[in-house]
Amino acid sequence: MNNKKISTTSVILLTASMIASNTVIGFADELKKDETVYSILKSNGDVDENIVSTWIKGDSKLGEIKDKSELSNIKNLNGDEKPAIDGDNITWNVGEDDLYYRGESNKTLPIDVNIKYELDGKKVNPEDIQGKSGKIKMIISLKNNELRSVNVDGKDRDIYVPFMTATEVIIPRDNFKDINVNSGKVLDDGKNSDITFVSLPGFKESLELDEDLINMMNLKDTLIIEGETTNFKNPDIFIVATPNNLDLDEVNEDTKLSDLKNSLKELKEGGVDLLSGAKQLADGNSELSKNYANFDKGVKTLDNGAGTLNSGIKQLSDGTSQLTTGANDLSSGLNQLNSSQGEFQSGVSTYTSSVGQLYNAYGGINTGIQSAYQGSTKLMEGINSGASGLDSLLASTNQIDDVASKINLIIETVNAIQVPKDQQGLKDSLLQKGREISGGLNQIAEGQREGISQLKGGMGELAAGASTLNQGLAQLNSGSVTFYDNFGKLNGSSNTLNDGSKKLKDATGTIYDGSQTLSSGVGSLGKGVDALTKGGSTLKAGTSELSRNSNKIVDGTNELSKGSKELYDGTKKLKEDGLDKLYDEGNKTIGELDGAVEVKDKMVEISKAYNNYGGISEGMEGNVKFVMKTQDNNTDNENDDKGKVSENSKEDSSVVKGWFKKLFNK
Structure with missing residues (x-):
C-alpha cells in the first residue's frame, strides 16, 4: 500500500491514530489483539486486495500462544518465529511481549x-477520461x-454494527x-483541495x-463532489472505519427524551409570540424605510447644491488667484516699462x-551713382563706334590681297x-x-586680318561688359x-517717432x-475669496458626510425591512412547518425517539462483539x-509498513465523540 500520500496532518492519519489509541485495557496476563485491515480499492470502489496487519x-x-486466523500468506514482521498452522488454528512461540504479523484475505469488508464518475453529465469510467476537461x-x-x-x-428489529x-x-x-461538496469540509492549502467527510x-x-x-x-452516507476539471487525474481517496470509537455507552437512561418533548411544547407556544413580534417588527421597519427614503432625497439635493456651490467657489478662487498674479505682473511690468521709457526716448x-x-550723406552717394x-552710357557708345572702325579696317586687307594678286600676274607675264x-x-x-613683294603683301594681309579679328573679338567682349x-x-x-x-x-x-515716444512715456x-x-484691490478680493473657499469646502465636506451616512442608513433600513420580512416569513414557516408539526402528540418523529436509548444499548453490544476481521x-x-485507499499506479506498495501505527500519534477524539453524543443528549 502506498503511504507516501498520507501526511501526518491529514484527517485519515488523525482518525487512524485516534482509533489505534482505543485499544482495550485488560487485566494482567490478558492478550490483546489489534487488527488493521488495509484495502486497496479499484477506481470504482471494488476491493482489489486486502492485507491485514495484526x-x-x-x-x-x-511464549506459546494459541491464535485463530483465516488469513493466508501469514508472515512474521518483527521476528524470525514461524507459526504452526492447522486450518484456522495458529500456534506461535514468541520470546517477546508482542507480535506483529501480516496476512491476506478476500473476505467481504x-x-x-x-x-462513480460523471463528466459533463454523462457516466464515465475514470480510466477513459484521463487528461480530459x-x-x-x-x-x-x-x-x-x-x-x-x-x-x-419485545420487538425484532434489524440494526447495523x-x-x-x-x-x-x-x-x-x-x-x-x-470544488463544491454536499457535505463535509473542504480545506485548501493552495496546492490541494482536501475534502473530509465523516x-x-x-x-x-x-x-x-x-x-x-x-x-x-x-x-x-454519500459524498458528492462537483467541480471543473482542466486535466482529469484520479484523486487520492482514503477511508477509515472503526466500530469502537463512538462511546455509545455514555448515552443511558439519564438521557431524558421526555425533556425534549416538553421543550418542544414550550417552543411551539413561544413560536406564537415570536410570530406576532416578527410581524410588528416587519411592519415598523417597512414604514421606517419609506419615510427615511424621502429624507434621503432631501439630503442628496442638499449635497448636490453644496457641490455646485463649492465648484463655483473653486472657479472663482482659481480666477482670483490668476487675477492677482496678473495684476502683480502688470504692475511690475509697467514699473519696469516706466523706468525704461527715459532710456527709450x-x-x-x-x-x-x-x-x-x-x-x-546719401544725397551725395545718389548724385555719384x-x-x-x-559716363557708362557714353563709354558704351564709344566702344560701339570703335567696333565699326575695325570692320572698315578689316575690309582694307582685301585691297592688299588685290595688289598681291596683280603683282603675281606681272610676275607671270615677265x-x-x-x-x-x-x-x-x-x-x-x-x-x-616680285615674288618676295607678293609674298610679303600676303603675310601683311593675313597678319592684319588676324590681329584685327582678335581686336574685334576683344572689342565685342568690352562692348558686352560695357552694356x-x-x-x-x-x-x-x-x-x-x-x-x-x-530714406527721406x-x-x-523718425521725427514723428520721437514725438510719440515722449507721449508714451507720459501715458x-x-x-x-x-x-x-x-x-x-485684487489682494483684498483674494482674501475674501480664500475665506469663502474654506467655508464652501467645510460645507461640502459636511453634506458629503451626511449623504454617505444617509446612504448607509437607507441601505440599513432597506436591509432591516427586508430582513424583518424574511424573519417574519421564516418565523411563520418555522412555526407552521416546523414547530407545529414537530410537536404533535401523534407525531411519528417524537414517537421514534422514545426507543432510541434501547436501540443504542443493542448497538453497543454488537459494536463490542465486532472485535476482529481475520x-x-x-x-x-x-x-x-x-483503512482503505484507491489504487495509485505511479507508486510502489510499501507493505512492510502496514502493521505499524505509531504510538506517539495519539490525538484527542473528543470532538467526534461529542458530536455523536449530541445526537442523543439534545
Missing part, C-alpha cells in the same frame, strides 16, 4: 465503497454490510477548480429515523538725429617674256623681287533714387499708477479498524 500484545513474554462529478457512497437482528422491547467512517479526498488544484453508514436505518430528523442531523532722439545725418550711369641670256640674271632677279555695366548702373541708379526717396520718408517718420507713468491701485481466539480481547 498486533498481539501481552503484559509479559508471550464490513463497509462497501461505491465510487469539463464538469466533473464524483459520487462516493458507503454501505454497511454488518446487519444484525435484535429484540428491542455502528461503524464510524472518515473519508478524505485529495484533489490537486492544478487539475481541478471550483459518516455513520446504517445508523439512521438502525434508529429508523424520520427523514426530517435525518436531514436535521445531517446523517449522509533718449534712444529714439539719437536714432532720429542719426537718420537725418545718413539721409544727407547718377554721374557713373551717364616670266613668259624671252630675254637674252645676258639679261636672264636681271629677269630672274626681278622675278625674285552689362550700363544696365547695372541703370538699375542701381533707379534703386538709389527710390531708396533716397524712402524714414527721416520724416506709461499714468498706467503704472493705476496698476498699483488695481493690485491693492479471526480471534477465545479469551483474547480484540480491536479492529479498516
Whole structure:
C-alpha cells in the first residue's frame, strides 16, 4: 500500500491514530489483539486486495500462544518465529511481549465503497477520461454490510454494527477548480483541495429515523463532489472505519427524551409570540424605510447644491488667484516699462538725429551713382563706334590681297617674256623681287586680318561688359533714387517717432499708477475669496458626510425591512412547518425517539462483539479498524509498513465523540 500520500496532518492519519489509541485495557496476563485491515480499492470502489496487519500484545513474554486466523500468506514482521498452522488454528512461540504479523484475505469488508464518475453529465469510467476537461462529478457512497437482528422491547428489529467512517479526498488544484461538496469540509492549502467527510453508514436505518430528523442531523452516507476539471487525474481517496470509537455507552437512561418533548411544547407556544413580534417588527421597519427614503432625497439635493456651490467657489478662487498674479505682473511690468521709457526716448532722439545725418550723406552717394550711369552710357557708345572702325579696317586687307594678286600676274607675264641670256640674271632677279613683294603683301594681309579679328573679338567682349555695366548702373541708379526717396520718408517718420515716444512715456507713468491701485484691490478680493473657499469646502465636506451616512442608513433600513420580512416569513414557516408539526402528540418523529436509548444499548453490544476481521481466539480481547485507499499506479506498495501505527500519534477524539453524543443528549 502506498503511504507516501498520507501526511501526518491529514484527517485519515488523525482518525487512524485516534482509533489505534482505543485499544482495550485488560487485566494482567490478558492478550490483546489489534487488527488493521488495509484495502486497496479499484477506481470504482471494488476491493482489489486486502492485507491485514495484526498486533498481539501481552503484559509479559508471550511464549506459546494459541491464535485463530483465516488469513493466508501469514508472515512474521518483527521476528524470525514461524507459526504452526492447522486450518484456522495458529500456534506461535514468541520470546517477546508482542507480535506483529501480516496476512491476506478476500473476505467481504464490513463497509462497501461505491465510487462513480460523471463528466459533463454523462457516466464515465475514470480510466477513459484521463487528461480530459469539463464538469466533473464524483459520487462516493458507503454501505454497511454488518446487519444484525435484535429484540428491542419485545420487538425484532434489524440494526447495523455502528461503524464510524472518515473519508478524505485529495484533489490537486492544478487539475481541478471550483470544488463544491454536499457535505463535509473542504480545506485548501493552495496546492490541494482536501475534502473530509465523516459518516455513520446504517445508523439512521438502525434508529429508523424520520427523514426530517435525518436531514436535521445531517446523517449522509454519500459524498458528492462537483467541480471543473482542466486535466482529469484520479484523486487520492482514503477511508477509515472503526466500530469502537463512538462511546455509545455514555448515552443511558439519564438521557431524558421526555425533556425534549416538553421543550418542544414550550417552543411551539413561544413560536406564537415570536410570530406576532416578527410581524410588528416587519411592519415598523417597512414604514421606517419609506419615510427615511424621502429624507434621503432631501439630503442628496442638499449635497448636490453644496457641490455646485463649492465648484463655483473653486472657479472663482482659481480666477482670483490668476487675477492677482496678473495684476502683480502688470504692475511690475509697467514699473519696469516706466523706468525704461527715459532710456527709450533718449534712444529714439539719437536714432532720429542719426537718420537725418545718413539721409544727407546719401544725397551725395545718389548724385555719384547718377554721374557713373551717364559716363557708362557714353563709354558704351564709344566702344560701339570703335567696333565699326575695325570692320572698315578689316575690309582694307582685301585691297592688299588685290595688289598681291596683280603683282603675281606681272610676275607671270615677265616670266613668259624671252630675254637674252645676258639679261636672264636681271629677269630672274626681278622675278625674285616680285615674288618676295607678293609674298610679303600676303603675310601683311593675313597678319592684319588676324590681329584685327582678335581686336574685334576683344572689342565685342568690352562692348558686352560695357552694356552689362550700363544696365547695372541703370538699375542701381533707379534703386538709389527710390531708396533716397524712402530714406527721406524714414527721416520724416523718425521725427514723428520721437514725438510719440515722449507721449508714451507720459501715458506709461499714468498706467503704472493705476496698476498699483488695481493690485491693492485684487489682494483684498483674494482674501475674501480664500475665506469663502474654506467655508464652501467645510460645507461640502459636511453634506458629503451626511449623504454617505444617509446612504448607509437607507441601505440599513432597506436591509432591516427586508430582513424583518424574511424573519417574519421564516418565523411563520418555522412555526407552521416546523414547530407545529414537530410537536404533535401523534407525531411519528417524537414517537421514534422514545426507543432510541434501547436501540443504542443493542448497538453497543454488537459494536463490542465486532472485535476482529481475520479471526480471534477465545479469551483474547480484540480491536479492529479498516483503512482503505484507491489504487495509485505511479507508486510502489510499501507493505512492510502496514502493521505499524505509531504510538506517539495519539490525538484527542473528543470532538467526534461529542458530536455523536449530541445526537442523543439534545
